[in-house]
Amino acid sequence: MRRNLWLLIITFVVICGTFGATLYSGNVPVLGLDLQGGIEVRLAPVGKDTPRSSSLDKAVDVIRNRVNGLGVAETEVKRDGDQIVVALPGVKDRDKARRLVGKTAELRFRPVLAILPPDLPVTTTTTKSGGTTTTTVAGAVVTTTTIPSSIPTTSIEEDVADATVVLPGRETGKKAIRYQLGPAALTGKGINTATAQFEPGSGWAVNLELNSDGLAKFNELAATSFQKQPPQNAVSIVLDGVVQSAPAFQTGSFDSSGVQITGDFSESEAKDLATVLRFGALPVQLEELTTQSISPTLGSDQLRAGLAAGIIGLALVALYMLLFYRVLGLVVVIGLALAGMTIYTLITFLGKSIGLTLTLAGITGLIVSVGVTVDSYVVYFERLKDEVRTGRTVRSSVDRGFDRAIRTILAADLVSLIGALVLYWMAIGSVRQFAFLLGLSTLLDLVLSYCFMHPIVYFMARRKGLVTAKVVGISAGLDAREVTV
Numbered sequence: 001m002r003r004n005l006w007l008l009i010i011t012f013v014v015i016c017g018t019f020g021a022t023l024y025s026g027n028v029p030v031l032g033l034d035l036q037g038g039i040e041v042r043l044a045p046v047g048k049d050t051p052r053s054s055s056l057d058k059a060v061d062v063i064r065n066r067v068n069g070l071g072v073a074e075t076e077v078k079r080d081g082d083q084i085v086v087a088l089p090g091v092k093d094r095d096k097a098r099r100l101v102g103k104t105a106e107l108r109f110r111p112v113l114a115i116l117p118p119d120l121p122v123t124t125t126t127t128k129s130g131g132t133t134t135t136t137v138a139g140a141v142v143t144t145t146t147i148p149s150s151i152p153t154t155s156i157e158e159d160v161a162d163a164t165v166v167l168p169g170r171e172t173g174k175k176a177i178r179y180q181l182g183p184a185a186l187t188g189k190g191i192n193t194a195t196a197q198f199e200p201g202s203g204w205a206v207n208l209e210l211n212s213d214g215l216a217k218f219n220e221l222a223a224t225s226f227q228k229q230p231p232q233n234a235v236s237i238v239l240d241g242v243v244q245s246a247p248a249f250q251t252g253s254f255d256s257s258g259v260q261i262t263g264d265f266s267e268s269e270a271k272d273l274a275t276v277l278r279f280g281a282l283p284v285q286l287e288e289l290t291t292q293s294i295s296p297t298l299g300s301d302q303l304r305a306g307l308a309a310g311i312i313g314l315a316l317v318a319l320y321m322l323l324f325y326r327v328l329g330l331v332v333v334i335g336l337a338l339a340g341m342t343i344y345t346l347i348t349f350l351g352k353s354i355g356l357t358l359t360l361a362g363i364t365g366l367i368v369s370v371g372v373t374v375d376s377y378v379v380y381f382e383r384l385k386d387e388v389r390t391g392r393t394v395r396s397s398v399d400r401g402f403d404r405a406i407r408t409i410l411a412a413d414l415v416s417l418i419g420a421l422v423l424y425w426m427a428i429g430s431v432r433q434f435a436f437l438l439g440l441s442t443l444l445d446l447v448l449s450y451c452f453m454h455p456i457v458y459f460m461a462r463r464k465g466l467v468t469a470k471v472v473g474i475s476a477g478l479d480a481r482e483v484t485v
Helices: 001-026 053-068 094-102 212-225 267-278 296-325 328-354 358-387 394-425 432-461 464-468
Strands: 038-045 077-078 082-091 107-116 122-130 134-135 142-145 164-168 177-183 191-199 203-210 235-239 242-245 258-266 286-294
Touching: 001 328, 001 432, 053 077, 053 082, 107 212, 177 235, 191 258, 191 267, 203 212, 203 267, 212 235, 242 258, 258 267, 286 328, 296 328, 296 358, 296 394, 328 432, 358 394, 358 432, 394 432
Parallel strands: none
Antiparallel strands: 038 082, 038 286, 077 082, 107 177, 107 235, 122 134, 134 142, 164 177, 191 203, 203 258, 235 242
């Protein structure tokens, strides 16, 4: 008796206490794309050659980490054949997310050879001295062996790391310029991490932490460029074929404390650049095929419809259990309420801690789990019927009936749990959340069967008024009116 009392007290205190704390804190479940709206981007590899499956899998991981770094909770990134589908629930700045999803993020540090005007024919003047050709290109001095009279912007296909290229600068609202750049001295593989930071007096900057190989290559570039005349004393930071910044070297060497990139960045630009660099390059170049916006209004309609279906279903189940099992039906109603509060608390907690979002598929899983939960009560009550029909009293049947019922409940829940685990393992996307919440509800059913269902019936069976009450009593619900005590 004392054990059952403590089980009831602990169950009510834990469930009601955590649920109340959740409501008091103002936390709510994080809704998924189909409930709160958002954007879905479909990407495909560039080129005719089919990329390797491992490359696409790696691209999925990189995109997921990159977009999560923007603060987008529980993004759904999955493969659909040779395409990649990215679902971004609740994204406010959709253009920003679309830009960062598809970037190849190939970071290259290239020496600056010249600053060129926009993509127009360029006049050159060449003089020779000591076997070296010195060419003036649009007012910038470049030392090389061959300079064409017209310098076009390098195409994407020709923009390779070991080539001399001409690339546009980042648009900053100023007059457009281009850069003629030498072969890349360093790529993103030399970087450990990147962070955006506001520097008093100079504005937003991006701090790079280089690994040992990257630091050695960067210092080699700095040593050869530091003493040159502008603009050849600068290094360009090239991201996806665009010069993000071209700062001049202020020193000929750097230590392990890292490198700081400045370039009149806004806060958003600095954080975007740091996010892309931090999560590395995509192994394949992707292009955006389609972008589908899902209206928050549509998501709200789906949420209301799902909740309405759940409420109607619960009401019908509660009515049936009250009519069929009388006062014992209240046990089912209270048990479903406790399960609902626990699930709400868990989903809210997981949403805050690991970014779990509640989708329409997840709500479906919860509605399906109601059947699993109610089955456990039905199994127990039917076992009680069998016991009292043999001549035992309701009071003496409670423990014996539960000992037999729990075996059946355990077997049934294990079947449901195995199905949920297999579905979670093999499925992708929202189907996995259906399986996850169905499995979570099944585990919760086992806990409440032991900690709530049996103890509450144990104490109810010891109240003669509840057992013998006409029409609504326990004996009436168990069809055992002749056996009451």
